[in-house]
Amino acid sequence: MDDLRLKYIKAISDARDENALEDVRLAALGKKGEVSLQMRELGKMTPEERKVAGPTLNALKDELNSALNAKKTALADAVLNARLETEWLDVTLPSRATNIGSVHPISQVTEEVISIFADMGFSVAEGPRIETDWYNFDALNIPGHHPARAEMDTFYMKRSSDDERPPHVLRTHTSPVQVRTMEKSGAPIRVICPGGVYRADYDQTHTPMFHQVEGLAIDKDLSMANLKWVLEQFVKIFFSVDDVELRFRASHFPFTEPSAEVDIRCSWDDGQLKIGEGNDWLEILGSGMVHPKVLSAGGIDPNIWQGFAFGMGIDRIAMLKYGIPDLRSFFDSDLRWLRHYGFASLDQPNLHAGLSR
Ligand code: DAH
Secondary structure: OHHHHHHHHHHHHHOOOHHHHHHHHHHHHOOOOHHHHHHHHHHHOOHHHHHHHHHHHHHHHHHHHHHHHHHHHHHHHHHHHHHHHHOOOOOOOOOOOOOOOOEOHHHHHHHHHHHHHHHOOOEEOOOOOEEEHHHHOHHHOOOOOOHHHHHOOOOEOOOOOOOOOOOEEEOOOOOHHHHHHHHHHOOOEEEEEEEEEEOOOOEOOEOOEEEEEEEEEEEOOOOHHHHHHHHHHHHHHHHOOOOOOEEEEEEEEOOEEEEEEEEEEEEEEOOEEEEOOOOEEEEEEEEEEEOHHHHHHOOOOOOOOEEEEEEEEHHHHHHHHHOOOOHHHHHOOOHHHHHHHOEOOOOOOEOOOEOOO
16 A cells, blocks of 8 residues: 555655656556456455555555646646746837828828818718719710810720610719719709819829819809809918918810809919919819709709809829829829828828818
8 A cells, every 4th residue: 555655645646747647647546457457356355454545545546636636737837927927018119110001191181172172061972083064064064075075085995795784884073973962862062072083194283093072062142252262262371371372264164154264363483382472373263153054964943042062182182282293193002102202191281280291
C-alpha cells in the first residue's frame, strides 16, 4: 500500500500536462487501475483483514483524488499564467496613427450648396443618372431635331437591335429632375437637385462625368427678380463676400423663356482670382423662367403657375472657390491630391462656423 501511494503521489506531481495527469488517474483509479483492483480484492478477504485494509484503501483513494484535483488546478493555473505572460498589452502606449480619409471637394461643395439653399427654404430632390430621352430632352422642350441634342455629346445606353424601346441616356444635365419633381409633388415647388451628369468631352475644363446643381422654384407670382435675389444670396454666402455684382446676359435655353446666363464680377491679378471686385466677368450658371411647355410636361398648369430655374456646375464653383486649376484632377483618385484639397471630416467649412477655408 505504501509503495502504491508513493508511486502515484510522485506520478501525479511529475505529470506535465492535463493529458499526462489523466493517464495517471486511469492507471490508479480507472476501472482497471491498480488501486481499483486492490479495492476489488477486499471481497476475498476475511472480515478482520478487511477491517484493516478497507479504510486504508479508501484513505489512499481519497488522498490520490485530492492530489489529482490539486494538480489539475495547478496545471490550469500554469497554462493561464503562461498565456498572461505572452498575451499582454501596454495600454499606456500612444495609439497608432490611422489613415483618416478626407472629404472630397465635390462632396464638400455639394454640402455647402445644399445648406445655403436649405436656409432659403429649398429642399433636395434627386433623379436617376440613367435617364429616358424623354425626361432628358423632350420634356425639357428639346425635340429630336433640336441642335441642343447634338450639342450635348450624349452617351446613349446600348440597345440590342430588336429592342424597340426609346433610348436611355446618361443624363446630360440635372434639368430632368425638374420634370420628375413637378410630376411627383406638383406646385408649388422649391428644390435644388445636385448630382452627376455625363457628356462625351475631355480636356482641362471638361470631364465625361461632372456635377451640376439644378434649382427650381414654382409658385404663382415668381419672377426674374426672385431668381436674381436667390442667386445673389447664394454667391455672397458661398464665396464669403459681402458685395457681389451679378450680370444677367440674355441667352437661350429650350427649357426657359426668357433665359439668362449669369456672370459674376471678378479680378484675375497675378493668376489670383478674386470674386466680387475687378473688371472681369466669370460665367457661373444658366437660368431663366421655366418654359410653359416644361410646366405642362411636368403636369403643372402654366396658366396658373410660373417660376424660375437655374443650372450650375458644382465642379466649376469648387475650382473657383478652392483654387483648383484642373477639372480632371477631381477624378484621378490621386491620394496626394485628395489629402491636399480634401477636407477633414470634423473640420469642414459650414454655414455656422463659416464657409471660407
Ligand atoms: N441644363 C443646362 C446645361 O446643362 C443648364 C441650365 C440652364 C439649367 C438654364 C437650367 C436653366 O435650369 O434654367 O447646360
